[in-house]
Amino acid sequence: MSDIPDTHPRAASLRLRERLVEGLHAGIVTETGLIAHGRGEAIDYLLGERTHPFAERAVAAASAVLTLAAHPVVTTNGNVVALVGRELVALAEHHPRLAFEVNLFHHSPERAQRVLSHLRGLGLARAMHFSESAAPAVLPGLDSARRFMHPEGVGKADAVLVALEDGDRCQALVASGRTVVAIDLNPLSRTAKMAQVTIVDELTRVVPALDRQLLTDRTAPREELERRLAEYDNRAVLREAVAAIRTGFAGE
Amino acid sequence: MSDIPDTHPRAASLRLRERLVEGLHAGIVTETGLIAHGRGEAIDYLLGERTHPFAERAVAAASAVLTLAAHPVVTTNGNVVALVGRELVALAEHHPRLAFEVNLFHHSPERAQRVLSHLRGLGLARAMHFSESAAPAVLPGLDSARRFMHPEGVGKADAVLVALEDGDRCQALVASGRTVVAIDLNPLSRTAKMAQVTIVDELTRVVPALDRQLLTDRTAPREELERRLAEYDNRAVLREAVAAIRTGFAGE
Numbered sequence: 429m430s431d432i433p434d435t436h437p438r439a440a441s442l443r444l445r446e447r448l449v450e451g452l453h454a455g456i457v458t459e460t461g462l463i464a465h466g467r468g469e470a471i472d473y474l475l476g477e478r479t480h481p482f483a484e485r486a487v488a489a490a491s492a493v494l495t496l497a498a499h500p501v502v503t504t505n506g507n508v509v510a511l512v513g514r515e516l517v518a519l520a521e522h523h524p525r526l527a528f529e530v531n532l533f534h535h536s537p538e539r540a541q542r543v544l545s546h547l548r549g550l551g552l553a554r555a556m557h558f559s560e561s562a563a564p565a566v567l568p569g570l571d572s573a574r575r576f577m578h579p580e581g582v583g584k585a586d587a588v589l590v591a592l593e594d595g596d597r598c599q600a601l602v603a604s605g606r607t608v609v610a611i612d613l614n615p616l617s618r619t620a621k622m623a624q625v626t627i628v629d630e631l632t633r634v635v636p637a638l639d640r641q642l643l644t645d646r647t648a649p650r651e652e653l654e655r656r657l658a659e660y661d662n663r664a665v666l667r668e669a670v671a672a673i674r675t676g677f678a679g680e
Numbered sequence: 681m682s683d684i685p686d687t688h689p690r691a692a693s694l695r696l697r698e699r700l701v702e703g704l705h706a707g708i709v710t711e712t713g714l715i716a717h718g719r720g721e722a723i724d725y726l727l728g729e730r731t732h733p734f735a736e737r738a739v740a741a742a743s744a745v746l747t748l749a750a751h752p753v754v755t756t757n758g759n760v761v762a763l764v765g766r767e768l769v770a771l772a773e774h775h776p777r778l779a780f781e782v783n784l785f786h787h788s789p790e791r792a793q794r795v796l797s798h799l800r801g802l803g804l805a806r807a808m809h810f811s812e813s814a815a816p817a818v819l820p821g822l823d824s825a826r827r828f829m830h831p832e833g834v835g836k837a838d839a840v841l842v843a844l845e846d847g848d849r850c851q852a853l854v855a856s857g858r859t860v861v862a863i864d865l866n867p868l869s870r871t872a873k874m875a876q877v878t879i880v881d882e883l884t885r886v887v888p889a890l891d892r893q894l895l896t897d898r899t900a901p902r903e904e905l906e907r908r909l910a911e912y913d914n915r916a917v918l919r920e921a922v923a924a925i926r927t928g929f930a931g932e
Contacts, residue, residue, distance in 0.1 A: 445711075445712060445715055448711075448715070449711040449712070452711055459697075459700075459701040459704055459714055460697060460701070462711055462714035462715050462718065463697055463700070463714050463715070463717055463718040463721065464718060465715055465718060466714065466715040466716060466717060466718020466719040466720075466721065466722070467718040467719065467721055467722040467725075468718075468722075469715065469718065469719055470718070470719040470720075470722035470723060470866075471722060473719075614722075616929065670929065670930070673929055674926050674929055674930075677868065677922065677925055677926055677929065678922075678926075
């Protein structure tokens with residue numbers, strides 16, 4: 429499919445672009461989703477396109493949150509499905525406790541169906557969407573179709589993983605009493621600041637790392653996970669992420 | 681056309697996105713052009729979406745370069761035409777000495793024709809493209825169709841304005857002995873570093889400002905313009921731009 433040689437210095441970044449462009453042509457990704465990806469690309473470039481220690485600590489905390497939760501749910505949108513569809517399928521196979529729900533910023537019934545079909549076609553049969561519930565739940569504080577929740581998904585979740593998510597939905601999820609883990613390259617975004625655990629790293633690096641950590645934590649004593657969360661400092665993570673990006677933007 | 685109210689805090693930025701999405705649908709902008717725009721958006725956000733003094737100094741120097749040149753040429757690509765097509769038409773009307781040439785990163789004869797037709801439809805009748813020359817000139821150091829130059833455009837230019845341009849073409853233009861003015865939001869890009877004058881600012885703010893400065897400079901004594909260029913320090917401009925962006929990315 430791809431003409432990008434492995435030796436190209438920007439091969440990983442260029443392959444992600446290809447996935448998004450394919451997603452656009454498949455009607456999964458929107459045009460503004462491509463622009464949003466470019467904003468993230470700029471930050472990942474400044475991070476040296478690598479995972480930093482602050483992101484590793486956040487992934488460990490995220491795993492603790494999801495492992496301790498009664499009803500952990502991963503929510504995905506068009507960009508997420510285009511970028512890490514296969515990695516989400518692996519995550520779902522390894523962790524049967526995790527629920528998956530699609531939530532789109534630019535919602536239409538047709539687009540939601542395309543995203544769902546794509547995920548299910550990859551193998552994520554249990555992906556949910558509010559439109560397939562007879563009685564969707566409603567998240568207060570949002571006024572678009574993004575407020576609807578599947579009652580078996582985000583509707584009953586106590587912990588939600590959001591990725592590349594808009595600030596107002598993250599804020600509404602936190603305000604509803606749910607614990608929110610966010611994957612966001614911009615440590616200054618509202619999403620990054622509102623979430624209890626913020627993973628500042630590129631999505632295709634985060635999902636496999638989180639998958640591995642969740643496998644390890646499955647046999648961890650509950651007290652260890654609780655201690656890990658008690659010691660976790662999300663503000664420090666965000667501060668370190670800002671510092672790393674500023675260092676990346678250092679001139680010569 | 682647009683549903684974005686003037687009072688929206690990000691109205692200007694959202695309107696630019698609309699222009700690009702329309703450009704994509706018209707076959708003028710590419711998908712990777714949308715992603716590239718997102719990268720620029722991230723930086724403009726950190727600049728506070730306003731013109732800084734270092735950009736004003738660079739615009740003054742750019743105007744001096746173009747005014748003193750024997751054959752100044754403005755080169756445009758798909759994103760540039762989508763973002764500032766109308767502003768380029770005004771620039772062309774006000775400054776008959778300026779030539780305009782289309783040069784595409786993702787070239788195809790059809791796309792080149794669409795971009796040219798679009799520009800001419802807006803009123804820029806004298807826009808050139810190498811494909812309309814019987815004997816295109818060749819810029820050494822490039823291996824794609826980007827190396828071709830119209831002999832009446834970049835081919836005979838002594839000064840070239842490039843906007844949102846790739847580093848290798850900027851480098852090749854400088855290596856050919858031409859004076860290059862670049863408009864680029866990333867002061868760390870190869871384009872920004874290679875150009876003799878780098879305007880670190882958003883394109884839709886730059887073109888009208890440059891237009892006004894060129895009008896003022898039309899009656900300026902040659903010695904004044906030469907002195908302005910002698911005193912101009914592009915490295916200082918780039919340093920100040922980096923500092924402004926780092927300040928924008930300051931966290932709490």
